Amino acid sequence: MSEPTGRGRATLVAGEVEFGSDDAALLEAIEETGSVARAAETLGRSRARALRRIERLEEGFSELVERQRGGRGGGGSRLTETGRTLLGRYDRLSAAVAATAGVPETVVDGVVGTVDGELAAVDTGVGTVWGRHDGLAVDDRVQVRIGADAVTVRPVDGDTPDETSARNRRRGRVAGIDRGETVHTVRVAVDGATIRALVTDESARRLALEVDADVWLSWKATATRLVANAVG
Numbered sequence: 001m002s003e004p005t006g007r008g009r010a011t012l013v014a015g016e017v018e019f020g021s022d023d024a025a026l027l028e029a030i031e032e033t034g035s036v037a038r039a040a041e042t043l044g045r046s047r048a049r050a051l052r053r054i055e056r057l058e059e060g061f062s063e064l065v066e067r068q069r070g071g072r073g074g075g076g077s078r079l080t081e082t083g084r085t086l087l088g089r090y091d092r093l094s095a096a097v098a099a100t101a102g103v104p105e106t107v108v109d110g111v112v113g114t115v116d117g118e119l120a121a122v123d124t125g126v127g128t129v130w131g132r133h134d135g136l137a138v139d140d141r142v143q144v145r146i147g148a149d150a151v152t153v154r155p156v157d158g159d160t161p162d163e164t165s166a167r168n169r170r171r172g173r174v175a176g177i178d179r180g181e182t183v184h185t186v187r188v189a190v191d192g193a194t195i196r197a198l199v200t201d202e203s204a205r206r207l208a209l210e211v212d213a214d215v216w217l218s219w220k221a222t223a224t225r226l227v228a229n230a231v232g
Contacts (some may be wrong), residue, residue, distance in 0.1 A: 011149065021094075025043060026039060026053065026054070027086070031079050034076045034078060066080050092182075106148070108146075110123050110143075111123050112136050122144050126190050126191045132223075132225065133228070143227040146195065153197045153217060169217065170191075172214075174210065175194060177204070
């Protein structure tokens with residue numbers, strides 16, 4: 001297992017809902033255009049897709065967009081105070097991640113066991129890991145590359161996190177915390193390997209993260225890169 005660095009990417013998490021750059025772009029467009037439909041058109045998305053995404057985000061972050069039905073003055077949409085606050089938090093996190101000198105990647109060698117569309121399951125030393133691929137086949141030898149910015153850390157409270165589609169999960173123990181000014185790198189031991197995660201100072205304090213704490217790690221298959229022919 002090696003430790004190269006990759007591009008930083010900010011993500012806010014509330015329960016099982018993640019807020020990323022595409023979501024920030026959607027809220028910013030709504031604020032600028034005053035309409036979900038116009039915001040979606042600006043971003044090249046359908047209105048229905050934008051509405052579904054807003055509903056999903058609001059399941060985790062509370063009401064973000066105030067929508068008004070059409071009338072004599074016409075309908076429209078605007079961000080709630082919660083929506084504007086969330087955008088501000090995301091902007092600050094994005095700046096902090098961008099300022100981080102390289103984002104660590106956990107790299108694990110493995111062999112493709114299953115291919116399902118754009119995703120593949122790879123048998124590795126830390127179990128089966130799902131990731132995005134480009135033309136892999138069963139039995140191909142690959143590297144699984146997991147960016148620390150894509151890994152979510154949650155405390156163990158006795159329950160396994162709820163299942164969601166295309167998501168990897170592992171239970172581990174915090175082996176160390178490399179503290180930065182606003183973003184920390186948390187090193188978690190999992191089955192003899194070390195998986196790294198970027199955690200903001202605010203989140204680290206809220207989660208009471210410390211060495212030897214038991215935690216759940218989760219990361220999306222779509223945020224996991226599979227590099228073909230990387231193992232000789």
